[in-house]
Amino acid sequence: MRFLFVLILLAGIGTGFIYPWAMSNFSGHVIGTWRVYEQGRFKPLTVPLSSRDAPVRVLVDLTARAERIVSQQRTVLTLTSATNGRTVLASTLQFNHSDNPRQASPQLPDKIFRDEAGVIASVSPGPYLFTVGPGDADDIPMRAVDLILRSGAGEIDGRARPVGYALMAVGLIGFLFSLRRRGGRPENPNSQPPPPRWGRGSK
Secondary structure: OHHHHHHHHHHHHHHHHHHHHHHHHHOOEEEEEEEEEEOOEEOOEEEEEOHHHOOEEEEEEEEEOOOOOOOOOOOOEEEEEEEOOEEEEEEEEOOOOOOOOEEOOOOOOOEEEEEEEEEEOOOOOEEEEEEEEEOOOOOOOEEEEEEEEEEOOOOOOOOHHHHHHHHHHHHHHHHHHHHHHHOOOOOOHHHOOOOOOOOOOOO
16 A cells, blocks of 8 residues: 555656646747846847747746745736737746756856746737736846747646645655554564473463
8 A cells, every 4th residue: 555655646746746847848849049138128029920839838037146036926027928919928927936946057156947927829920029027026136037939839737736736645645644554663573582491381
């Protein structure tokens, strides 16, 4: 039973964490990466997209001199995307879940944090305007912001994370319960004194 609960726990980790991370970062192929903030200035970006690019996943890399981003539920960046005067994506980015940022350079203390702005499910051929701006978290030491577009990115099943969390809870609780049921170490038969070889208690 203990092995079964370990398998359930591992399945929960894969469903709740590894699967969404892999879909966000590796599904589809990269259309391009563009610098949208540098030297204290944000600049809008226009990218031509075609219908065969759909769905397009929009990712944002934030380079900052920090070990982690603590935004306390405040917005670090905002992002909108529009085409033909119509907004197709509006998102707020907090970067709170970026526990393992990438090192920008071995010579620099800067770290790169990634967050997902969303997915443009259907694409009409034409130019798309992406506008990235600051949020209300004004104490983030930002160095640069890059916009990454991935074409043909797979959709993350919305049920994956809740199911993964549930499996992890079942696996962990079951594993701990199996440890309690087994109790301590089995009694060592050699710890008991040997029976007498003669007399009244002998066999």
